[in-house]
Amino acid sequence: MYHPGGIDFDGTNVWIPVAQYRPNSSAIIYRVDAATLDVHKQFEVKDHFGGIVMDKQTGHLVGNTWGSRRFAEWDLQGKQLSTSENPNYFIDYQDCQYVPSSKMLCDGITNLPQTPAAGGAGATYELGSMAMIDLKSHSVIRDVPFQQWSTAGHVATRNPFKMTADGNHLSMKVAPDNGDEGNGTGTGTEKQDSEKRHPASRRVAFHLGNNHPVARISRTKVTHSPVARRDSV
Known part of the structure; x- marks a missing residue:
């Protein structure tokens, strides 16, 4: 097993699923002490799990399988407490992070085939999206396209992505590219107050849920740095 998926930080430990790079396989859940960097093998699971979050209300871990077709919930000893099918076929989630209370925010992608005029079967269109999921009901609260x-x-x-909030403003950091691509791997930052520094930035808006205000963000300059490759999970 060599393929690390979407990670989560609970304030003390970093939780990392490491799986075989194929669906319907297996994975190991690791816990890394953020202070000492000691690595602990927590438990094994009989499927490819490419993402994980800790529900801070229950203390349980929630993971998503290859293509995000299924969710599973475990206690910290690896006992499976529940499993559920993903009701959303909009995108395959790539990374998720915990959102109080008992929710998770996920990003993802679907590759759509193109018309003959746009390249046909040899061309695809990357449809991106963000989704808010209720960890109690396993329902999708809101999902929206994200086209940057x-x-x-x-x-x-x-x-991978990381979303942070400062009042009514959201900042999102992303690393969408693979390190072996011609342009290298870009880490981009989306944030509301960047327009003062980059007045030419294009403004976009998206809504994350009933309890989240519409966040108007502007795209900043994309900087490049090497990071580990992350493929579909």
């Missing part, structure tokens, strides 16, 4: 691209031409929600 990297300099390599990939949708921003193709790989």
